[in-house]
Amino acid sequence: xxxxxxxxxCQLIGEIIVRTLDLSMPAPxxxxxxxxxxxxxxxxxxxxxxxxxxTRVSGAADTLLKNLGVLFVPLGVGVMQNYRLIYDxxxxxxxxxxxxxxxxxxxxxxxxxxxxxxxxxxxxxNGH
Amino acid sequence: xxxxxxxxELWVYLSTSPLLWLTVTIGAFIAAQRLAALSGFNPxxxxxLIAVALVVLILTVTGTSYSTYFDGAQFVHFALGPATVxxxxxxxxNRLLIRQNFVPxxxxxxxxxxxxxxxxxxxxxxxGAPDSVAISLAPxxxxxxIAVGISQQxxxxxxxxxxxxxxxxxxxxIIVTPLMNLLRIKNYAARGFAAGLTSHGIxxxxxxxxxxxxxxxxxxxxxxxxxxxxxxxxIVLGLLL
Numbered sequence: 156x157x158x159x160x161x162x163x164x165c166q167l168i169g170e171i172i173v174r175t176l177d178l179s180m181p182a183p184x185x186x187x188x189x190x191x192x193x194x195x196x197x198x199x200x201x202x203x204x205x206x207x208x209x210t211r212v213s214g215a216a217d218t219l220l221k222n223l224g225v226l227f228v229p230l231g232v233g234v235m236q237n238y239r240l241i242y243d244x245x246x247x248x249x250x251x252x253x254x255x256x257x258x259x260x261x262x263x264x265x266x267x268x269x270x271x272x273x274x275x276x277x278x279x280x281n282g283h
Numbered sequence: 284x285x286x287x288x289x290x291x292e293l294w295v296y297l298s299t300s301p302l303l304w305l306t307v308t309i310g311a312f313i314a315a316q317r318l319a320a321l322s323g324f325n326p327x328x329x330x331x332l333i334a335v336a337l338v339v340l341i342l343t344v345t346g347t348s349y350s351t352y353f354d355g356a357q358f359v360h361f362a363l364g365p366a367t368v369x370x371x372x373x374x375x376x377n378r379l380l381i382r383q384n385f386v387p388x389x390x391x392x393x394x395x396x397x398x399x400x401x402x403x404x405x406x407x408x409x410x411g412a413p414d415s416v417a418i419s420l421a422p423x424x425x426x427x428x429i430a431v432g433i434s435q436q437x438x439x440x441x442x443x444x445x446x447x448x449x450x451x452x453x454x455x456x457i458i459v460t461p462l463m464n465l466l467r468i469k470n471y472a473a474r475g476f477a478a479g480l481t482s483h484g485i486x487x488x489x490x491x492x493x494x495x496x497x498x499x500x501x502x503x504x505x506x507x508x509x510x511x512x513x514x515x516x517x518i519v520l521g522l523l524l
Binding site: 159162163165166169179180181182183184185186187188189190191194195209212213215216217219220222223224225226227228229230231232233234235236237240241244246247248250251252253254255256257258259260261262263264265266267268269270271273274 | 308309311312316330331332334335338339342343349352353356357359360362363364365366367368369370371372373374375376378384386387388389390391393394395398399402403404406407410411412413415416420423424427428429431432433436437440441442443445446447448449450451454455458459462463466468470472473474476477478480481482484504506509510513514516517
């Protein structure tokens with residue numbers, strides 16, 4: 156219960172900041188940053204890595220993340236309201252998604268490898 | 284009153300109650316998960332997509348409106364916010380990995396995130412799609428809880444974005460392994476990072492099936508790209524539109 160409370164408080168503070176400063180950013184994204192900051196400072200104060208704050212939050216967080224899939228369903232069903240938009244632009248949407256997915260995969264993996272090579276780092280995945 | 288009259292009366296009551304539609308949402312997802320398991324977790328058999336199709340079918344057959352459905356489904360929908368915030372926990376847990384791979388992670392994050400937004404949006408605009416469709420496409424590589432929020436704030440169609448997020452996730456999960464093998468890339472940190480950045484949670488689930496390191500890096504990329512996309516989407520769209 157305490158873990159869920161901490162998560163909700165982070166989202167709530169995120170919501171307050173977004174509304175007050177009129178940011179064009181979803182509150183949960185800010186909530187991630189706030190929760191990382193909380194875990195960092197709380198465990199640092201307690202003097203142990205993966206300390207009490209992490210233990211407190213991880214149970215609730217893991218449960219939520221394990222069931223992430225079902226949480227998308229109500230949103231996805233919403234498409235029945237405006238299926239015309241998909242119907243009218245189906246070709247464009249398919250081309251845009253397919254091309255950008257392939258290009259994004261290639262650019263990301265390329266940038267990662269290039270940067271590793273340039274700094275000569277031994278990344279955790281090398282040698283597999 | 285005869286039996287059919289009673290059944291009808293019960294249906295009239297239940298069909299507008301949140302309880303029924305909450306139950307249907309969870310039931311459809313469990314059924315979809317069973318199907319996915321039967322297929323040996325083939326990425327094409329995506330439980331979210333199947334559950335959405337099942338619910339749409341049930342609502343259409345029973346003539347139920349989306350707003351009636353959402354009265355019940357909102358209880359599931361609400362948890363999406365906290366579940367997105369919860370991404371902080373795996374991010375924090377793997378902070379050492381980020382520190383060890385700081386430069387590649389940062390470079391790949393910025394390159395990939397900007398590519399995802401610019402590429403999808405400009406293709407849609409070039410092919411003559413209206414702004415609302417282009418905006419709905421922009422955040423599609425971010426995790427759903429964030430992508431839908433961005434779409435809503437910038438004038439896109441949140442429901443369309445939700446489907447595009449799932450579509451991108453499923454597509455990326457299907458092509459990542461053959462594509463990386465074709466490119467002869469053996470660095471599983473890089474492969475996983477690309478999977479999670481492009482295809483968020485669905486790509487991450489796939490990455491964990493292939494390799495533990497790939498899965499961990501995929502999860503990192505998903506959380507980081509969610510944050511970055513929400514920070515830059517408005518700026519990039521401002522330049523493109």
